[in-house]
Amino acid sequence: MTVAVKTFARLADAASAVSTERGARFLAGGTLLMRAVNEADPSIETIVRSTDPAFVHVAVSSARVELGAGATMAAILAERELSFLHRVARAVGGPAVREAATVGGNLFAPSPYGDFAVALLALDATVTLAGGYGQRELPLDELLAGRERGASLVSKIAFRRPPGETFRFATVTRVHPKGLSVLSIAALLPLTNARIAGARIAYGAMGHTPLRAKAAERALEGRALDAAGIAPALAVAADGTSPRDDAIASAWWRREILPVHLRRLLLGVDQV
Ligand SMILES: Cc1cc2nc3c(=O)[nH]c(=O)nc-3n(C[C@H](O)[C@H](O)[C@H](O)COP(=O)(O)OP(=O)(O)OC[C@H]3O[C@@H](n4cnc5c(N)ncnc54)[C@H](O)[C@@H]3O)c2cc1C
Known part of the structure; x- marks a missing residue:
């Protein structure tokens, strides 16, 4: 099977090609897409690139x-x-x-x-x-x-741009120094008078796509970032998530360790 490669100087033209060409896929870094091409994925007929x-x-x-x-x-x-x-x-x-x-x-x-x-x-x-x-x-x-x-x-x-030290990120892996994420957590933690005001927390590997931890965000509102203040958020940390079993970890284990790592992130304790 042959795959056509089409390169466009303008992103707008590449976008048109992605939406109109048969079996078209956009190629960026190719770390995932080229694997699919090399495995002869039959759904890929045209690769679209842009040099814009x-x-x-x-x-x-x-x-x-x-x-x-x-x-x-x-x-x-x-x-x-x-x-x-x-x-x-x-x-x-x-x-x-x-x-x-x-x-x-x-x-x-x-x-x-x-x-x-x-x-x-x-x-x-x-x-x-x-x-x-x-x-x-x-x-x-x-x-x-x-x-x-x-x-x-x-x-x-x-x-x-997040002000000061308000943005935090942690990824949990079983293989050190760098393996696939068992889960990842990112948090934007704005403080007003030492109380959380409008936190945003997101998880990776806790659902089909990255998702917001809306219950934990609500539970943090107006609370201090200390052990007592974050306790209600930890209690609802896994609400709304739907992790899957895969080769890296089971869904059960992901739910078990999520509050542990959310606690470390919120208290600013560095991950191991
Ligand atoms: C060995 C290895 C380890 C990896 N480890 C990690 C990891 O630890 N964490 C992690 O997050 N990822 C990891 N990845 C996955 C991957 O490398 C990254 O997610 C990377 O950011 C994908 O970007 P890319 O440019 O290579 O995408 P590509 O392979 O070019 O494209 C991937 C898909 O996205 C679509 N796409 C790409 N760009 C756009 C765009 N601008 N608009 C619309 N669609 C687009 C493509 O059409 C394709 O369907 C790993 C991959 C490999 C091979």
Whole structure:
């Protein structure tokens, strides 16, 4: 079976091709897609690429971060202003994978992959979809909920830069220093008068896609980040999750260890 490769200078034209060509798939870093091509996945008939410089552009100001969807984990690690995301980028594969793996591709990576998407969900990111007839912006939650439908091309991801030390991320693995995530947790923890005001917590590998821990977020509202303050959130940590059994861990075990690691993250105790 032959696979056609089509390269476009403009993202808008690549987006048109993704939605109109038969069996078209967009190629970013290729760490997942090329495996499917090499395994002769019959659903892939055309590979669409773009050399548009906007696709890899990263812009960081004091208030806002914009990441071209084609920015790699290595590019994130090279940007000092994005140091709050370095732990997240380092959680994705080994050095060779990080050179190719893109932020946009991570939004479509099946569970338990998707560590970067978990962080972006906690950061309340929006995604911009490129299209032949213009662009459209939508919340990341919405993209994740409909991502199986495919045929859309993410050009950019944007979010408010988190103030101070308000953003935290942890990934739990059984193989050290770096194995697949048993689960990952990201949290944005804004404080007003030493009380949580508007926390956002997201999990990876606790459902079909990265998901919000809405019950835990509600339980944290107005509470202090100490053992007594976070206890109600830990009690509902696994509410709304639907982890799966896989080769890395059972669903039961994921639910068991989730509050342990959420506790460490909220109290600022470094993970082992
Ligand atoms: C050895 C190995 C270890 C890994 N470890 C981890 C890990 O620890 N954590 C983790 O999160 N992931 C991991 N991954 C998975 C993967 O490398 C990352 O999720 C990566 O970010 C995927 O991005 P990519 O650019 O390579 O995607 P690609 O392989 O290019 O694409 C993947 C899918 O996303 C679609 N896609 C890509 N970009 C876009 C876009 N801009 N708009 C719309 N659709 C798009 C493609 O069409 C395809 O269906 C690992 C992979 C390997 C091979």
